[in-house]
Amino acid sequence: MxxxxxxxxxxxxxxxxxxxxxxxxxxxxxxxxxxxxxxxxxxxxxxxxxxxxxxxxxxxxxxxxxxxxxxxxxxxxxxxxxxxxxxxxxxxxxxxxxxxxxxxxxxxxxxxxxxxxxxxxxxxxxxxxxxxxxxxxxxxxxxxASATAAARAVRTWRVRFRLPKNAMATGSNPLLLIDELRELGEATVIADTTKIPPLEDLDPTDCLVGWEATVTTAHPRDAIEQVFLFLLDDMELIIEAVDAQGAEEGAAAPTPASPSSSSSSNSAGQGSPATAAIAPVNWAEVGTKAAPKSSAPGPSPSPAAAAAEPAAQAQKGAATAKASGSVRVPAERLDELMDQVGELVIAHSRLKQITAQTHDPQVKSVVEEIERLARELQDTTMGVRMMPIGSLFGRFRRLVYDLSRDLGKDIELITSGEETELDKTVIERLADPLVHLIRNAADHGIEPRERRIDAGKPAAGRVMLTARHAGAAVLISVADDGRGLDRERIQARAEENGLVAPGAKVTDEELFKLIFAAGFSTAREVTNLSGRGVGMDVVKRTIEELRGSIEVRSTAGRGSEVTLRLPLTLAIIDGLLVRVGNGRYVIPLGAVEECVELTPEDDLRSTGRCFLNIRGDLVPFIRLREQFATRTPPDPYQKVIIVSAEGMHVGLVVDQVIGDHQTVIKSLSRLHAEVEMFSGATILGDGSVALILDVPQLVAHGQAQEERLKAAG
The missing domain is CATH 1.20.120.160 (HPT domain)
Known part of the structure; x- marks a missing residue:
């Protein structure tokens, strides 16, 4: 390795x-x-x-x-x-x-x-x-020295320290630490060589010398502690007050322990190495390592140590760094692991199909045990890939800070739901869409300070970035308390671009979706932030590639909100396996609401897109046989899968519901990239391929087809 x-x-x-x-x-x-x-x-x-x-x-x-x-x-x-x-x-x-x-x-x-x-x-x-x-x-x-330091009494401290054996190998230089002690005031340093073995047993890479320094300085004890700030996890350190004044502060006790970084950046400090007076001193064993309390956020400065202990998590902006028990693993290894788990799921599906033809209870028991282990391994691997979305949200604080300065507006970023977990691949691909949405909120949504005050709003505008779980999906919202979307201007620009017929009555939902059209912009002038009509179409395309959907809400004078609905993961999903004609398809289970039977009366009532009465609600349905141009005769008792898409319920008519299926998502080839009704494919237990339905695209395609039929009729 x-x-x-x-x-x-x-x-x-x-x-x-x-x-x-x-x-x-x-x-x-x-x-x-x-x-x-x-x-x-x-x-x-x-x-x-x-x-x-x-x-x-x-x-x-x-x-x-x-x-x-x-x-x-x-x-x-x-x-x-x-x-x-x-x-x-x-x-x-x-x-x-x-x-x-x-x-x-x-x-x-x-x-x-x-x-x-x-x-x-x-x-x-x-x-x-x-x-x-x-x-x-x-x-x-x-x-x-500052005025405060100059007024401080000069004190004498005894500093005894011994570095970890591998200190030299990891790049630390003890002579530079001694240099820093001397910079604090007058320092006398002697070396303890009692732990150096005979020459034949000596490893030249080990640091085996200890030191005792007497430091007379006007600086406080904290200044001495900070000399060793990045070595404290593995070193031995005692700081004692020699004079009575220092003892009154309780400084004679060993420095309190607090994990910090495990290697030194002092080794690269400036200045020439100091020469320590070498004299064997057998001072008492220091005992357990000790470390000062530190407010340093941030990971260990040693890259070698960082491979074993990744960065500490900053708390309250600059809280005490805390060592983590996790390990840093390259992202590509997680991807490889996920691929192998996916192959295991496919192999198990094949094994399950084969054993369905046998009546041997021992074989079935083994298959069930393999299924349990495969499911647990899948859940564990998925958990490893899941990351809190706060790792992404943190990036946008700087973006809002820069936008506030560039636009001359007071803008605050408020985040919530940072602990919400999402697949790392989804998080990586969300960065650009969220940048565009936040820029639009700051540039087009938030009003200048004077206008906000005139409108009775706080002078500082707010951009709210939130995340929360909703079943098998995650909802991420970018909202602002600005002026809201200008409905009249959007419709006027849509009519100019030929997206809407002149004078047509369009609902808010339909109109607001037009801002995601390629080249669409309501900006009156092009700036370095917006106005070229690019950005929002990138948002729509990226979210659709992630099998997600977008919802826009806006209230004039009060603000706007864009909500992204995204799947938890892109690798393995639970699906509902169905048959249409001779073909088999997978519907993501997260979109499925219920299954009902299509009665002969409902089937014969009309052709094309029809409606079902589901507990008093009219639910439109789409015949997948017509969408897929299936030529085989339909089953006598067809089923309707009620799915949720674009904020509405729609039925999908299929010939047979086969059952639930662990779906390993495989990308479609370039030849099928333009087929928008499918988001991918999966391999079934018998080795055949089933296409995964893209429910939002399928519903949109059905709606467009109905509009064409109405226009032609």
């Missing part, structure tokens, strides 16, 4: 760090004095810088070094976290992403321009002391 590529692992971890940095900065925009958020941003930058240098991303390390310096000044209280500084840091974060993902295409001049504007923002936000000199010096150089 090949070992993971450390460069690719770094890129994955950096992606998570950048996402967490973005969330932290967006939270900081609302709470600019929150020390936890400021520390979290600084540590994320520090980790990216250190890990980047460790793995040869020197441009990343050099660029991030300057941004880190800015947040070090904010952390020390010398610079205010202004809105402009946060916006520029977000732009710097985008540049870091480019330097990591596509370094050859990253524009160095653009990065220099960002740093220049960042320096100007720092100078404008400086509190009392000019910041330019400190930015030039960088975080490795001792920055002048």
């Amino acid at each position: 090949t070992s993971p590529d450390p460069i690719e692992t770094f890129r994955q971890e950096a992606q998570e760090l950048l996402e967490q940095l973005e969330h932290t900065l967006l939270d900081l925009g609302h709470r600019p004095t929150d020390a936890d958020l400021i520390d979290a941003a600084f540590r994320a930058l520090h980790t990216i810088k250190g890990s980047g240098a460790m793995f040869g991303f020197e441009r990343v390390a050099g660029f991030t070094h300057h941004v880190e310096t800015a947040f070090d000044l904010i952390r020390k209280g010398r610079v205010r976290a202004t809105a402009e500084l946060i916006a520029l840091t977000l732009a710097a974060k985008d540049q870091m992403r480019r330097l990591i993902e596509t370094p050859a295409e990253a524009d160095e001049a653009a990065g220099d321009a960002i740093l220049g504007r960042l320096q100007a923002a720092i100078d404008a936000a400086t509190v009392g002391v000019p910041a330019a000199a400190a930015v030039a010096a960088g975080p490795a150089a001792p920055a002048p």
